Amino acid sequence: MTNLRRRAVIAVDLDYFYAQCEEVRDPSIRDKPVVICVFSGRTEDSGAVSTANYVARELGVRSGMPIAFAKKILKSHQDARFLPMDLEYYQSVSERIMEIIRSKGEKFEQASIDEAYLEIGRNDGDDFGLAEDIGRKIKEEILSSEKMMSTVGIGQNKLMAKMAVDSKKPNGFTIIPAGSERLFLNPLPAGKLFGVGPKTEKKLNSIGIRTVGDLASADQKLLSDLFGKKLGPELHEMANGIDESLVLDRPAEQFSRIVTLKRDSEGFDFYDVLKPLCEDLSSKLSYASIKCKSIGIIAITNELKVKTRAKTISEAIQSSDKIQEIASELFSSFFGKQYNPDEGRFKVRRIGVRISDFVESGDSKANTLEDFL
């Protein structure tokens, strides 16, 4: 019954990643406001801000903000740069940096394009000494080989490592010593706890919980009643710095592609719009040597409500044409039914395709045999 796992977890976060990639590519923009934009193509400036460097953030630019608003804020800054998101480039930078991190330990997990965890074994009494050395090495190597600033956080689990990262960025290096979790967490507003977003925070506030400390000592039955049998207990554990989740690098379980339409539509010829989305998804499948058994569509209405429909098939597929055929069917019945009294009538602003339920495919002998039988 040695349930006491002594571990040190290092979290690495690449600072303002997309914008920093652009700074590395063109160092002359380093001290200018840099805003990474996803242009939707509806009008000149329609779309949203993906991320921005700290020069722009200090002037008030935030991710998720409409591009037009960011431009208004930076009106008096003629040197500001509004650059279109170049995900392929960021992806290639990310892959090289992830290799640096992965090579420094045995248990590695990539959490997003710019975040990763590394687990380091720890002896009793050893206060993250080894983890600290490795964390510093990672930071140095990312800086020397990619000229990129990063933030490192260390704690006894993924949650605490993440909270350490969030406590000081950019260019941070924070350790939360084992045993001092509550001290660190208690004074924070509940919404700062990883996983507690605006909705959950509002609900917590409504029952008098404002800080993580309040949450840590809240009535557990009340939490379960309000948040369910999973999130309720989990909130209480997290507030106490407890997180047993493993550092584990798993393959993706779904892919999706989505675009904004030129104008809101009630029904349209979706063939042309769907085609490139399905082609992208198909090539991702092919690259990973997998097929999918579930195909879904996503529609975002003019009121920004998300609607989804999905279909599971018995025969796994990979080709763009087959994905597109099923997605088209789903859209047809979706538009066919959108006038029923339940749903009401709405227009669609963005549409997308999603695939999941992956199975191995391709060159294994087992597959050849299965095909034969």
Place this chain on the structure above:
DNA sequence: AATACCGGCGAGT
């Protein structure tokens, strides 16, 4: 009764 699937929602980058 257990499991699978579906669609909505919340959170994060």
Place this chain on the structure above:
DNA sequence: TCATACTCGCCGGTATT
């Protein structure tokens, strides 16, 4: 202000076995 493009996880409801 006028609101992107992803990924993951949970919830409750319903269908399947």
